[in-house]
């Protein structure tokens with residue numbers, strides 16, 4: 001299968017592009033940040049609606065994994081119109097042209113569509129209630145995708161791993177602070193289900209192989225606080241876990257509203273894929289193993305000078 005990955009320079013997109021798939025050929029779409037990647041690259045800016053609407057007809061993939069987004073919460077609050085265009089309109093345009101060309105389509109959404117007020121675990125049947133511009137535009141993107149292309153799959157994700165910049169993920173935030181011997185704030189009142197990006201990439205390709213469609217929670221199978229996540233990173237790398245400072249998210253300098261409870265059920269995903277979904281311990285071990293193998297440095301070598 002020829003799979004087009006949008007957002008190839010992003011945390012998820014680049015990890016997808018760098019994985020080895022026996023039976024699939026990958027094509028990454030970026031805006032000129034990358035060079036020399038093992039997968040072929042095409043350059044396009046999705047801010048151009050004409051480029052977006054012609055993309056699938058020109059590239060002729062068998063499947064698309066649409067990861068490109070404005071994924072910074074504070075930037076979305078500052079530019080709600082730009083966020084709505086990229087996170088909601090573009091997914092609808094791409095999903096529609098995929099439907100017309102009979103191309104499989106997976107749209108990447110977010111666990112943050114929930115405001116976190118539920119006392120328990122969110123399933124796909126729970127009504128979302130986005131707390132801010134980012135999550136509201138991502139929810140609109142889900143709706144636009146599924147109404148333009150009912151055969152598409154929407155994956156609500158949360159993940160960690162190594163990125164092109166070395167600073168994109170929460171795991172890199174803790175790692176960089178710990179490596180420098182500096183304290184790092186960890187929220188004790190935000191619970192989430194992070195999935196290692198390598199596990200996420202395998203699951204997304206598995207969803208394409210199985211032809212899954214509709215809404216799925218594609219997160220890790222274990223919930224923990226962001227503080228506990230920082231402590232687990234410290235332990236895995238042998239750093240001083242006392243550097244992770246337990247604080248409330250309400251006392252942080254972050255301005256965009258964030259949910260306290262992002263525990264999502266993976267029961268539907270696990271059942272339909274016919275496999276268990278990994279938890280955070282194996283994911284952090286794989287994150288560590290990649291560091292030992294020089295993966296972060298290799299990744300950065302693909303950055304255009």
Ligand SMILES: NC(=O)c1ccc[n+]([C@@H]2O[C@H](COP(=O)([O-])OP(=O)(O)OC[C@H]3O[C@@H](n4cnc5c(N)ncnc54)[C@H](OP(=O)(O)O)[C@@H]3O)[C@@H](O)[C@H]2O)c1
Nearest residue numbers: 007009010011012031045046047068069071110157158159
């Ligand atoms: N990171 C997480 O834990 C998390 C959690 C929940 C959901 N998500 C969702 O997962 C997806 C991937 O997130 P991520 O963390 O990998 O994002 P990211 O690292 O911020 O990457 C975003 C990607 O989108 C590209 N992009 C932005 N504007 C574009 C445009 N106008 N035209 C073409 N490409 C454009 C960026 O290209 P440039 O590099 O050129 O800017 C980049 O490759 C997003 O849909 C996000 O909403 C992420």
